[in-house]
Amino acid sequence: MNIAVVGAGASGIYYSLLQKERHPEDSITIFEKEQKPGRKILATGNGHCNLLNASIKPEDFNDPSFVKYALDKYPYQYLESVFCKWGIPLLKKDELVYPLSYSAKNYLNQLLRLLDDRDVKLSLGTTITSYKKKKDGYYLNDKGPFDKVVFGTGGASSPKLGSDGEIFNEIADHGYDIEPLVPGLCPFILKEKVKTISGQRHKASVSLVINGKNVYQEEGEVLFKDDGISGIVIFNIESKFAREYKDRNDAKLRVDFFPEYSEEDLLKLIKESAKVSKEYMLGFISLEMINYLLPKSGKQSPEYWAHALKNIVFTIKDVYDFASSQVTVGGIHLKNLTSCLESKTEKGVYFIGESLNIDGICGGFNLSWALLSALLASE
Ligand SMILES: Cc1cc2nc3c(=O)[nH]c(=O)nc-3n(C[C@H](O)[C@H](O)[C@H](O)COP(=O)(O)OP(=O)(O)OC[C@H]3O[C@@H](n4cnc5c(N)ncnc54)[C@H](O)[C@@H]3O)c2cc1C
Known part of the structure; x- marks a missing residue:
């Protein structure tokens, strides 16, 4: 033949x-x-x-x-x-x-x-x-x-x-x-301005949220880019998004930086650190990330941080193109x-x-x- x-x-x-x-x-x-x-x-x-x-x-x-x-x-x-x-x-x-x-x-x-x-x-x-x-x-x-x-x-x-x-x-x-x-298997472009945290890596549990519902979840390392978010966990979520939800403009990513702790346990840890240092959040995340997550108004507190680190929400603007896929x-x-x-x-x-x-x-x-x-x- x-x-x-x-x-x-x-x-x-x-x-x-x-x-x-x-x-x-x-x-x-x-x-x-x-x-x-x-x-x-x-x-x-x-x-x-x-x-x-x-x-x-x-x-x-x-x-x-x-x-x-x-x-x-x-x-x-x-x-x-x-x-x-x-x-x-x-x-x-x-x-x-x-x-x-x-x-x-x-x-x-x-x-x-x-x-x-x-x-x-x-x-x-x-x-x-x-x-x-x-x-x-x-x-x-x-x-x-x-x-x-x-x-x-x-x-x-x-x-x-x-x-x-x-x-x-x-x-x-x-x-x-x-x-x-x-x-498929490529980064997301985010609506939020994330340039100040570009290059920051963190292990996390990331959920794809559509219409307020968590439709897919994975754990791994995320990496922020000038205009978006990357990492293997993001690639896998992106393929799911590309296949099933690409026409939705209400898609969000909920990022939990400390999935191994409940919010209550994380709060206890943060309170312990706050007893010994004014810069107590540096034991948890980078300075760049602290600045990015600082409350827009009101006071920061261990309660604020415990909640913020487990519930960072980003809005998906688009996916990267074939060159990055x-x-x-x-x-x-x-x-x-x-x-x-x-x-x-x-x-x-x-x-x-x-x-x-x-x-x-x-x-x-x-x-x-x-x-x-x-x-x-x-x-
Ligand atoms: C950066 C990167 C890293 C990856 N890492 C992994 C990994 O570690 N593990 C894993 O499982 N997968 C990985 N993948 C995915 C995996 O490489 C691909 O799914 C797999 O190689 C696809 O093989 P394929 O032969 O179907 O297609 P391709 O590898 O794309 O090969 C198609 C070939 O056809 C040729 N061609 C296309 N059109 C024509 C034409 N008209 N005439 C003649 N020739 C043509 C192309 O030039 C190409 O050589 C990765 C992909 C990328 C881009």
Whole structure:
């Protein structure tokens, strides 16, 4: 079989390796618009590549029922065994899983060597803008014929690393339903002026509040920016917001800097500190944060601070753009595809990875999906 893979990202590379393992006689060419393959892989996990998550579960994704189907077929142990078969030892830091080299660069080099060993051809600097079916097979631009075409073109996040979403116009012209693409896993822009606390980090419990109701909550470190708020906890909340509430203009974030204490217990601690120092709040938060939170009118008191530190409310103005986004919310609908991710209308056309309307939270879930989808498509 002559196969064309569009996109040398994680999903396209994984698919090519798996397909060659199952069908060594196949001829595979990967078409990649960038001059170098796997550029996004290099940026993952701060250059360490968090490629799996040992506690992966369907609820870590926007479409738990389809991911459950995939994980029932290929549970975590199976995903680990794929890397073992490829000669890539793994390193576990709690549930986060990295290549043992702890280097995305080494990891990508290993993958590229495996592609080379298996005679997978790479056509770099080749942007696919159209495809069509002729009598003898599929043609991509004017290249073909191919028996099978696999789109691993990603979404529109971090376009400087390759995936710009342009191909979705062509895919839509072929009749596929596409859930609008929105930046996921990225910071929020806030209505409040937060420049004076830009650069401040604090562990916190953050709740997404819609119409006065707490709809989602996570704990982690937040980082303030010149015009907004960032951090893994914020990224995860942003994906939820982008998918379900992006048209709401009443969305707020309630930040609790001391979730491990009740307001009553925090008050006791603050009162203890207030007995020994006039600057008693410095033991709890930075000077910048104290100044930001100072009461607009009236006196500050331990009671004021205990309440303020557990109930800081910010108003969401917008989300950052695709340049700051780690994953795309939206993509090709699964209703157009079989459970092997083959098109129901164009036999031999497959979609994998982030191009699909499936995304996960931070923690190795999106690269896990790249692998899971490649496994399904290469069955
Ligand atoms: C900064 C950053 C850090 C991240 N860290 C992690 C992490 O630690 N763990 C994790 O699980 N996930 C992480 N992610 C998300 C993860 O990297 C992606 O979800 C995953 O790489 C998607 O793989 P993909 O192959 O589907 O798409 P992509 O990696 O986007 O690859 C698509 C490829 O297709 C090419 N392409 C697109 N259109 C065309 C075309 N028309 N013709 C030819 N080629 C085309 C692109 O150039 C690109 O190389 C991170 C993302 C970013 C941006």
